[in-house]
Amino acid sequence: MSILYHDNSKIFHLYNDSISYIITVMRNGHLGQLYFGKKIHDKEDFSYLLETCERPMTSYIYENDRTFSLEHIRQEYPVFGSTDYRQPAIDIQQSNGSRISDFKYDSHKIIKGKPKLDGLPAIYTESEDEAETLAIILKDHVSKVCVELYYTIFITGGIVARSARLWNEGTSSVQIKRAMSLCLDLPDSDYEWVQLSGCWARECHIHKRNLEQGIQSIGSMRGNSSHEQNPFLVLKRQNTNERAGEAIGFSFIYSGNYKILAEVDAHETLRVLVGIDPETFEWKLESGASFQTPEAVMVYTAHGLNQMSQTFHKLYQKRLARGYWRDRARPILNNNWEATYFDFTEDRLIEIAAKAKECGVELFVLDDGWFGERSSDRAGLGDWTANKERLPNGITGLAERIEELGLKFGLWFEPEMVNKDSDFYREHPDWIISTPDRQISHGRYQYVLDFSRKEVVDAIYDQMAKILSEAKVSYIKWDMNRSITECYSKALPADRQGEVYHRYILGVYDLYERLTSQFPKVLFESCASGGGRFDAGMLYYAPQGWASDDSDAIERLKIQYGTSMCYPISSMGTHVSVVPNHQVFRNTPLHTRANVAYFGTFGYELDLNKLTEQELIEVKEQIAFMKKYREILQFGTFYRLKSPFEGNETVWMVVSEDQKTALVGWYRILNCVNASYTRVRLEGLNPQFCYHNLKTGRCHFGDELMHVGLITSDETAGQVPSDVTPYTDFESRIYVLEVAES
Ligand code: GLA
Numbered sequence: 001m002s003i004l005y006h007d008n009s010k011i012f013h014l015y016n017d018s019i020s021y022i023i024t025v026m027r028n029g030h031l032g033q034l035y036f037g038k039k040i041h042d043k044e045d046f047s048y049l050l051e052t053c054e055r056p057m058t059s060y061i062y063e064n065d066r067t068f069s070l071e072h073i074r075q076e077y078p079v080f081g082s083t084d085y086r087q088p089a090i091d092i093q094q095s096n097g098s099r100i101s102d103f104k105y106d107s108h109k110i111i112k113g114k115p116k117l118d119g120l121p122a123i124y125t126e127s128e129d130e131a132e133t134l135a136i137i138l139k140d141h142v143s144k145v146c147v148e149l150y151y152t153i154f155i156t157g158g159i160v161a162r163s164a165r166l167w168n169e170g171t172s173s174v175q176i177k178r179a180m181s182l183c184l185d186l187p188d189s190d191y192e193w194v195q196l197s198g199c200w201a202r203e204c205h206i207h208k209r210n211l212e213q214g215i216q217s218i219g220s221m222r223g224n225s226s227h228e229q230n231p232f233l234v235l236k237r238q239n240t241n242e243r244a245g246e247a248i249g250f251s252f253i254y255s256g257n258y259k260i261l262a263e264v265d266a267h268e269t270l271r272v273l274v275g276i277d278p279e280t281f282e283w284k285l286e287s288g289a290s291f292q293t294p295e296a297v298m299v300y301t302a303h304g305l306n307q308m309s310q311t312f313h314k315l316y317q318k319r320l321a322r323g324y325w326r327d328r329a330r331p332i333l334n335n336n337w338e339a340t341y342f343d344f345t346e347d348r349l350i351e352i353a354a355k356a357k358e359c360g361v362e363l364f365v366l367d368d369g370w371f372g373e374r375s376s377d378r379a380g381l382g383d384w385t386a387n388k389e390r391l392p393n394g395i396t397g398l399a400e401r402i403e404e405l406g407l408k409f410g411l412w413f414e415p416e417m418v419n420k421d422s423d424f425y426r427e428h429p430d431w432i433i434s435t436p437d438r439q440i441s442h443g444r445y446q447y448v449l450d451f452s453r454k455e456v457v458d459a460i461y462d463q464m465a466k467i468l469s470e471a472k473v474s475y476i477k478w479d480m481n482r483s484i485t486e487c488y489s490k491a492l493p494a495d496r497q498g499e500v501y502h503r504y505i506l507g508v509y510d511l512y513e514r515l516t517s518q519f520p521k522v523l524f525e526s527c528a529s530g531g532g533r534f535d536a537g538m539l540y541y542a543p544q545g546w547a548s549d550d551s552d553a554i555e556r557l558k559i560q561y562g563t564s565m566c567y568p569i570s571s572m573g574t575h576v577s578v579v580p581n582h583q584v585f586r587n588t589p590l591h592t593r594a595n596v597a598y599f600g601t602f603g604y605e606l607d608l609n610k611l612t613e614q615e616l617i618e619v620k621e622q623i624a625f626m627k628k629y630r631e632i633l634q635f636g637t638f639y640r641l642k643s644p645f646e647g648n649e650t651v652w653m654v655v656s657e658d659q660k661t662a663l664v665g666w667y668r669i670l671n672c673v674n675a676s677y678t679r680v681r682l683e684g685l686n687p688q689f690c691y692h693n694l695k696t697g698r699c700h701f702g703d704e705l706m707h708v709g710l711i712t713s714d715e716t717a718g719q720v721p722s723d724v725t726p727y728t729d730f731e732s733r734i735y736v737l738e739v740a741e742s
């Protein structure tokens with residue numbers, strides 16, 4: 001890995017074993033983008049890549065030159081309105097009202113490792129040799145606003161992490177109207193756009209479209225990164241698939257409003273921008289003050305989508321998630337939400353927990369309903385003390401009893417919210433986000449606390465820290481169940497109201513930071529009505545997140561498959577729930593529910609007392625299976641083999657780091673009569689190793705399984721033999737392949 005600067009040509013070349021990223025300082029002092037892609041040899045001069053030519057209806061910078069127009073030049077951090085008419089990376093309104101800027105190269109430095117981003121989640125390094133960072137300072141000589149662009153490249157892999165820091169060396173304040181984290185101008189637009197979209201209970205479905213001249217975008221203006229559009233984009237070549245071909249993934253390490261857009265111009269060049277949503281953002285930058293954008297990560301691959309995802313998975317598992325739980329297999333839990341909803345007592349919870357313990361569960365999680373006057377979703381949020389009617393011994397007493405059973409205890413919070421029917425609201429009615437003299441809309445009868453105010457965050461921290469200090473709590477599910485409306489903070493002046501959404505998220509991060517550092521062994525799981533804020537920002541604080549409120553195994557195939565495009569298996573909360581399922585009322589076999597949930601953190605969202613003896617035997621086997629293989633399932637290398645978006649079958653697999661164990665998940669939605677023979681080619685095995693298929697008892701070399709394939713035919717497809725239970729709809733199998741130790 002290296003970052004080189006060629007003084008004569010004014011060219012920066014960042015490269016490692018996989019990629020090259022080449023930037024130049026152009027004759028007008030702005031930064032030009034020359035190349036991003038597969039690694040190429042370094043040389044002194046790549047300036048021929050800066051293509052310019054005379055074109056009609058174009059505006060030019062230099063009087064005697066009809067070629068140099070920013071409109072037709074690929075750039076690193078472009079501005080609008082001084083010959084470029086495309087979407088800009090930065091937009092500064094100055095004291096005279098002008099929004100024209102001219103950011104020229106000033107200086108640069110090459111830093112070992114990677115600087116921290118204050119108050120924001122970001123990729124980190126553990127030693128200086130892992131990465132290098134290029135920091136380039138640009139200055140606008142009229143407004144005296146400065147920008148420092150950061151580019152971090154790692155010793156290996158196609159990753160470039162980017163962000164920008166702005167500061168004001170002028171005497172008057174300016175308004176930042178837009179400060180994107182990443183701009184990438186590419187020489188052609190022959191890409192397919194792949195996004196993860198959906199809604200509540202249908203998160204992260206894969207949607208594709210071709211790029212067209214004009215702007216295409218995803219984003220959120222809800223205050224949370226949203227169920228609707230995950231802050232992640234892939235641009236892939238038309239022929240790229242999971243196994244081969246070029247793609248670039250863009251992920252935003254941020255949990256609030258964002259925008260990811262691609263603008264294709266008239267000559268089919270492409271500009272990609274990733275950053276805070278400019279529509280709902282504005283920031284007053286006083287003289288002497290600075291502003292740091294969140295970080296965006298891009299991953300280039302020349303070897304298919306699986307490799308791109310695996311690069312994100314390892315990066316986010318090892319260098320974004322932090323703390324005690326980062327590398328640890330996750331406890332198998334039993335959550336009471338779908339078992340009881342709000343209808344429980346302490347004894348009832350103990351009954352559920354005792355059965356869970358008997359089956360091998362390790363952690364019991366008490367969900368919503370344990371605090372204040374919470375008997376429905378109309379009251380209680382904000383009052384984080386136990387409801388004495390239901391829990392006469394408080395959380396301390398309940399946690400004690402759970403621990404006595406030999407289980408760890410976990411607890412649900414929704415720290416950012418308040419019900420009007422709560423003591424907290426009655427005491428601080430002006431602590432909610434709302435606009436003076438306007439209606440105050442609610443969501444689920446709840447209101448959003450103004451986390452842009454430190455005193456509000458402090459008050460919630462105090463309540464949570466008290467419980468965590470007094471009771472034996474090992475896990476927290478941090479929920480967030482509504483988006484922001486009538487956004488306004490009563491603590492900020494009029495010219496700072498554009499800052500509220502971002503300050504709110506900084507408040508959320510601050511609370512997470514305080515709690516995770518004060519209680520480092522507590523496992524945090526983020527949640528926002530399922531996957532409403534399942535993003536890379538959250539992963540920095542909470543190494544796992546509840547992927548969806550939809551717990552149906554068949555629905556989960558698409559959700560988990562889509563989520564795996566960017567996020568590691570260890571980050572996905574996955575539970576076995578009852579049938580008929582509570583979201584789609586579907587009946588799926590118990591083994592299929594577990595076979596899907598194994599590829600995640602794994603747990604149960606039901607009352608095990610209600611299962612039959614036979615089902616309990618199966619549950620015990622499932623838990624024993626998960627305990628045996630969870631390190632591999634959660635931290636192995638994950639491959640998508642067959643997509644639920646493309647047919648009746650889904651197949652995915654994980655391979656252990658030493659390649660000696662692989663688990664293949666095979667799922668079929670509808671049964672077929674007299675079906676065809678099927679096989680699936682596996683990936684990531686060692687061709688020399690001989691694998692024992694625990695299901696069939698046969699042995700196969702790795703190359704055989706990867707080139708011939710694993711036979712997945714349904715032996716009951718034709719004439720059903722009398723001694724075999726016929727398959728039905730929603731069928732699934734897990735194939736365990738183990739290298740026989742000889
Ligand atoms: C949200 C969560 C659920 C559950 C409920 C409790 O919907 O996503 O898992 O915790 O809130 O109210």
